[in-house]
Amino acid sequence: xxxxxxxxxxxxxxxxxxxxxxxxxxxxxxxxxxxxxxxxxxxxxxxxxxxxxxxxxxxxxxxxxxxxxxxxxxxxxxxxxxxxxxxxxxxxxxxxxxxxxxxxxxxxxxxxxxxxxxxxxxxxxxxxxxxxxxxxxxxxxxxxxxxxxxxxxxxxxxxxxxxxxxxxxxxxxxxxxxxxxxxxxxxxxxxxxxxxxxxxxxxxxxxxxxxxxxxxxxxxxxxxxxxxxxxxxxxxxxxxxxxxxxxxxxxxxxxxxxxxxxxxxxxxxxxxxxxxxxxxxxxxxxxxxxxxxxxxxxxxxxxxxxxxxxxxxxxxxxxxxxxxxxxxxxxxxxxxxxxxxxxxxx
Ligand code: NAP
Ligand code: ZN
Ligand code: ZN
Numbered sequence: 001x002x003x004x005x006x007x008x009x010x011x012x013x014x015x016x017x018x019x020x021x022x023x024x025x026x027x028x029x030x031x032x033x034x035x036x037x038x039x040x041x042x043x044x045x046x047x048x049x050x051x052x053x054x055x056x057x058x059x060x061x062x063x064x065x066x067x068x069x070x071x072x073x074x075x076x077x078x079x080x081x082x083x084x085x086x087x088x089x090x091x092x093x094x095x096x097x098x099x100x101x102x103x104x105x106x107x108x109x110x111x112x113x114x115x116x117x118x119x120x121x122x123x124x125x126x127x128x129x130x131x132x133x134x135x136x137x138x139x140x141x142x143x144x145x146x147x148x149x150x151x152x153x154x155x156x157x158x159x160x161x162x163x164x165x166x167x168x169x170x171x172x173x174x175x176x177x178x179x180x181x182x183x184x185x186x187x188x189x190x191x192x193x194x195x196x197x198x199x200x201x202x203x204x205x206x207x208x209x210x211x212x213x214x215x216x217x218x219x220x221x222x223x224x225x226x227x228x229x230x231x232x233x234x235x236x237x238x239x240x241x242x243x244x245x246x247x248x249x250x251x252x253x254x255x256x257x258x259x260x261x262x263x264x265x266x267x268x269x270x271x272x273x274x275x276x277x278x279x280x281x282x283x284x285x286x287x288x289x290x291x292x293x294x295x296x297x298x299x300x301x302x303x304x305x306x307x308x309x310x311x312x313x314x315x316x317x318x319x320x321x322x323x324x325x326x327x328x329x330x331x332x333x334x335x336x337x338x339x340x341x342x343x344x345x346x
Contacts, residue, residue, distance in 0.1 A: 001025055005346045006131035007320050008058040012050040015324045018346065021060060021127045023135045030135050031079050032071035033087065038129035039064030039155040039313070040339040041185060042246045043269070045327050047117050051271035055117050062129025063089040063115040066144060066154035076138045084144040086303065088157035089293050091115050091126060091140050103297040130323065132346055142300045145307035152312025155185060155338040156303060158293065159313060163190035164302040165294035166242060166265040167197060174198035176239045179257060183210050186244035186267060188314055188337035191217045196309040204230065206333065213336065217314070231256065244268050252280040255288065263287035313338045319345035
């Protein structure tokens with residue numbers, strides 16, 4: 001066991017504070033990672049504030065982890081000391097169910113072991129990336145390509161894969177029209193990735209405040225959802241609407257923007273249930289669906305794609321003493337476009 005410094009929420013809704021946690025000894029197939037950067041995902045806030053239901057405390061959030069391997073177990077074959085690696089939302093799964101065998105570990109029949117706010121196979125609570133080091137089985141680690149610096153790569157481990165996976169699954173590419181709803185951490189990566197895939201991209205944001213940024217990130221169009229004319233003008237337009245908003249929306253209004261058989265993919269996970277009338281989908285056989293991060297092979301594929309296209313996240317690098325302030329800013333949609341913690345400051 002190694003004692004490492006971390007930032008933890010001691011209780012639901014309590015501010016995060018510096019503490020120490022124990023990391024398990026490096027096992028046969030484990031790698032020890034010196035964490036360099038950890039992104040702040042809105043999911044960290046939902047969980048630290050128990051917005052999704054009961055959680056485990058103390059909680060060390062963080063599932064956008066980028067670092068360097070500093071030790072490997074004797075059975076490790078994929079990584080060596082000095083390798084630049086990432087860890088996302090999962091650190092283990094059953095490895096035997098159909099989904100695990102298909103590389104869809106995020107849909108493991110037994111439920112994956114989440115990076116934090118979960119219990120590991122050793123029966124101990126898992127602690128996330130707001131810490132100095134983490135020990136992870138090599139099969140749940142991915143390689144960060146040389147072309148990506150670690151700070152802008154960290155958010156790809158959740159925001160990148162969560163947008164890449166459904167965009168790919170729903171056939172986004174040249175000739176397709178995609179709307180990205182919400183220009184936050186996920187949304188800005190959704191814009192970059194959909195643009196790199198060759199699609200025509202429209203941002204649907206609450207206001208035009210971030211229009212210049214949206215166009216610079218790769219959007220072709222930028223419209224405000226506070227303007228009812230937006231919904232009139234864009235009715236029946238999109239092949240895919242990627243909803244990244246952390247709060248409930250008027251689903252019928254966004255579904256009306258889909259062409260026949262278009263798909264609205266909801267990756268945003270509001271804390272309240274949503275309600276829709278089926279009339280919003282039956283007329284045009286529209287698809288209303290959701291998507292949960294991506295599997296380990298697809299996470300590696302996404303990192304390679306981002307490196308090839310020069311896509312890192314737009315980040316605001318902060319010291320650990322600013323985590324609580326960053327949470328408030330994320331809650332106020334005041335993020336451009338991902339807070340990343342320099343873990344040397346923990
Ligand atoms: P974020 O950085 O806070 O971005 C969310 C964006 O949604 C905001 O920047 C804002 O964009 C818009 N928004 C916020 N409140 C709104 C409201 N009341 N009405 C309309 N628009 C609003 O959050 P994130 O880290 O990207 O995460 C977004 C959501 O995805 C969270 O619920 C998170 O838990 C979830 N998530 C899901 C997965 C998955 O696997 N499915 C993975 C990661 C995160 P504008 O200012 O442009 O309007
Ligand atoms: Zn996340
Ligand atoms: Zn499984």
